Amino acid sequence: MILTRQWRDDAEGQSLIFWLATEKGPARVQISQTESVFFIAENDRHRVVKCLDGLVNWRYSEVDLKCLRSGEPCLACYFSCQRDLGFARRLLERRDISVFEADLRPTDRYLMERFIRGVAEVVGPAEEKSGYVEFINPRMRPAKQDLALKIVSLDIETSVTTKTLLSIAVHGLGRDRVFMVGEERKSEFDFLEWAPNEESLIIRFLEWFTFLDPDVVVGWAVVGFDLKYLQERCDALNISFTLGRNNSQISWRVVEKGAQRLFAVVPGRVVLDGIEMLKTATYSFRNFSLENVSRELLGRGKLIHDVDARAIEIEELHRNDPYALARYNLEDCKLVMEIFEKTKLIDFAVKRSCLTGLELDRQGGSVAAFDFLYLPQLHRKGFVAPIVDPQSVVNSPGGYVLESTAGIFDDVVVFDFKSLYPSIIRTFHVDPLAMMADDEFRIPGFLGASFSKRKH
Structure with missing residues (x-):
């Protein structure tokens, strides 16, 4: 099962990096020195060459493809990295030169042209690494796989007064754990682990997370709150937030489409937010708070008595009854996990990825799914996709x-x-x-x- 897909530009060119979950454990696949591509009309050849005269590391080639709308022969323009492709695209569009299929990610194009949707078979020599196997420039081809993914639920508790972490809870894989800032005390709770300060708390959590090595991380507003908050605290304390496999850090990106949305790519792991997944699966609730959704689906809610004033009560529990806070923190993780299990959201995400080819954590994306399924078929009919003019719709x-x-x-x-x-x-x-x-x-x-x- 393909968990994450990224590309990297370096001195040696562009590399595509895929992390997969397999029956034998995680695998990292690297396809080196790949090229990004878009298409132009052959009639624009001389204008394009003139416009891109100062750009190095690109080339064009004749291909047996035509523009779908006009029937004109096309040329393929290849670039050594995606950054150069984006620069060339903007340069040509400013001069009213049409470019076709320039908005495809190189990782998606690599998979779609091989008809790989969600699951891939990797053929080639593998090298054992610490906690995973690595393939360099293997062959990848479509496959079918029924694999149980390793899932954990994550939740943090914070202080609104000091703007710091109080505790981090992880539930799943039969190994529940709550990490809490405070003086160590004797307790009957074997899942509670104390840390003398916030820095030690984060470091111990990251060590534990690496030990568990999950494929999927679930939570409630887990990207926009939990991971974002952890990243901010790591930055403030000068800690590398290595939540990904192979000690990789999170890659963040912000998409401005109406409301601002934050995305986190954790190499080798999929992060699924309960709120977004329920909306994608067409569930509807009066509101999507964890308290409300868990009561409607599970018949029980949070352990805090006054949910609306929970920030104050959380700080009081940390001072006066830390064991109650640990139970509350862990119970939130359990509620999220049980919601995912009851609604079969993981199965939904896997099935959707296998049908559309999109990432497991992709929200929406009906146009991207159409491109993924349709463009490879269109190319084999001898055409490239046209540009959609918004004015002509x-x-x-x-x-x-x-x-x-x-x-x-x-x-x-x-x-x-x-x-x-x-x-x-x-x-x-x-x-x-x-x-x-x-x-x-x-x-x-x-x-x-x-x-x-x-x-x-």
Whole structure:
């Protein structure tokens, strides 16, 4: 099972790095000296060469591909790293030169062109490393695998007064542990481990995490709060936040699409947030607080009495009853794990990745999933995908919505056609390639469009 995918630019060129969970343990795959690619119309060859005259480490090559919309022959432009591709793309677009398929990640293109979706077989010599095996430039091909992933649930408790960590809890793999700042005391709780200060707490937690070596980390707002807070405290204390495999640090990126969203890539491990996963799986709740969701799904909630004032109560428990705080911290981890188990969110993420080819932690991504599945097939038909002009998009009619009647009714019937869009696509053979086919057997569509019954 492919857990994470990244690319790295260095003096030797671009390398693709994949971490996989296998029956024999974690594996790291490195594909070295790869090239990033986009396509241009052959008619733009001379303009492109002139525009990119000062850019080194790129080349173009003739390919047996045409632009889907215009039918013009295309050229492939290869770059030694993704950064250069992005620079060239911006340069050409500023001069109104069309580039095709320039927004694909090199890791995704590598997998999709080999029809690898979620699970891969790695063929080649392996070298034993500390805690994993490593493959350098092996062959990767599609595979099927039913593998039980190693999962832990993570939760932290903090002080709103001192802005520091109070405790970190980890639940799963039969080894529960709570790390807490404070003087060591005798206790019947064998899962509680004391640390003299915040720095020692984090270091001991990272050691324990490396020992557990999970494939998947789950939590509640785990990226936007828990991991972000841990990263901030590590930065403040000059500690390397090596949560990834092979002592790798987290890679952070911010996506600005409406509301700002924070993403964390932990090399070799998948981080799944309970809130985002439930929304992706189309669950709906009055609110998505852990207290509310756990009560609705599990019939029980947090151990804190006043959930709305829990920040104050957490600090009081740390001072006066640290064992109660340890139980509370660990119980939050257990609630999250049980929610994932009851709703089968891990199974959902794995199945979706195997169907779409997207990462296990990818939220949304319907366009990316379409690209992953469709583009390799389109290339084998001899075409590259066109650029979508936002100005040319025409809204299609949706379903008919009845006027509502206000009031309270005893009986309400809801009619809903599940998977309506996929059904329409299959029924009418909706396919960009089918619009290009010269076929006497055509299916009429909306606004004069028609699709081929045989070529799609």
